[in-house]
Amino acid sequence: MSEFKQLFGSTSKSSNTIWMSSTDLMSGLMIVFMFIAIAYMVFLERKTEKTYEIVKEWNSSKTKLIEALHDEFDNDLRKWEAEIDDKNISIKFLSPKILFEPAKSAVRPEFQKILNDFFPRYMKILDEYKDLISEIRIEGHTSKEWKNKSEKDAYLKNMELSQDRTRSVLNFCINQIGHKIVKELKWARQKITANGLSSSYLYKTKGKYDKIKSRRVEFKVRTNAEERIEKILAKR
Numbered sequence: 001m002s003e004f005k006q007l008f009g010s011t012s013k014s015s016n017t018i019w020m021s022s023t024d025l026m027s028g029l030m031i032v033f034m035f036i037a038i039a040y041m042v043f044l045e046r047k048t049e050k051t052y053e054i055v056k057e058w059n060s061s062k063t064k065l066i067e068a069l070h071d072e073f074d075n076d077l078r079k080w081e082a083e084i085d086d087k088n089i090s091i092k093f094l095s096p097k098i099l100f101e102p103a104k105s106a107v108r109p110e111f112q113k114i115l116n117d118f119f120p121r122y123m124k125i126l127d128e129y130k131d132l133i134s135e136i137r138i139e140g141h142t143s144k145e146w147k148n149k150s151e152k153d154a155y156l157k158n159m160e161l162s163q164d165r166t167r168s169v170l171n172f173c174i175n176q177i178g179h180k181i182v183k184e185l186k187w188a189r190q191k192i193t194a195n196g197l198s199s200s201y202l203y204k205t206k207g208k209y210d211k212i213k214s215r216r217v218e219f220k221v222r223t224n225a226e227e228r229i230e231k232i233l234a235k236r
Contacts, residue, residue: 061132062223065089068125073118080114090220091122094203094213105164107172111217119173122219123184134224136192138173140166143214144199155198163196169217170194 066086073091077083081095093099098110107115126133140162146154170192178185203213 057225061129062089065125065129065221068128069122072121072125076117080118085218088220089223090218091118093217096212096215099215099217100165103161105161105168107168111169112172112176115169115173116177119177120181123181123188126188126221127184130187130191132223132225133191133221135222136188137218137220137222138166138170138192138194139218139220140164140169140194140196141201141203141214141216141218142199143211144202144209145211159196159198161196162198163194166194166196166217 066084066089069084069089069091073082073084080093081098082091082093084091093111093114096102098108098114100106100108100111126136142158142162144151144154144158146157149157174185174189174192181188199214203210203216205213
């Protein structure tokens with residue numbers, strides 16, 4: 001009998017030992033997974049905080065840049081027939097009779113005078129925010145019409161015209177005015193682009209299509225906040 005108990009007692013003890021070892025193993029794995037989950041949550045929290053800081057920094061810098069543009073140009077906007085678009089960090093020149101001859105791309109003398117005054121001052125302001133700028137866009141916009149042309153052909157003709165006009169503005173700013181702002185242009189040449197957009201973004205006055213003001217030139221700033229956020233999100 002004692003041999004029987006000894007035999008079965010020994011078997012029971014071995015079974016408990018195996019069961020306890022499995023339980024300890026599962027508990028250990030659960031602890032490991034818990035630490036991994038906590039570490040990942042901390043990582044996501046830090047990434048979120050970093051993203052928030054970039055957005056906060058961008059908003060602050062955007063606000064300061066817009067304020068600087070207003071301080072510099074508000075007294076000139078009326079005589080230039082221009083306006084500042086705070087939302088898009090854009091300065092819009094809205095008078096076709098000042099900008100170009102109808103259906104022509106050469107910069108008119110009146111607009112040349114404005115650019116001679118505007119562009120060096122504009123670049124001086126942007127130079128203070130160059131680390132946050134991904135692109136300085138010179139945009140050419142047109143109305144949607146073209147005499148005796150279908151809607152499609154009018155769009156294509158206006159696309160060609162808007163591209164020629166914005167290149168003319170860029171060429172004048174770089175070649176005619178650039179010698180005055182060599183320091184700024186060293187970095188600006190990598191940022192300034194000429195963009196003809198035809199009638200893709202028509203100007204609206206009180207919600208209605210404005211044919212005259214649609215024929216405009218804009219100087220617009222794009223920041224690199226989005227690019228910086230994408231780099232953070234890509235680091236997993």
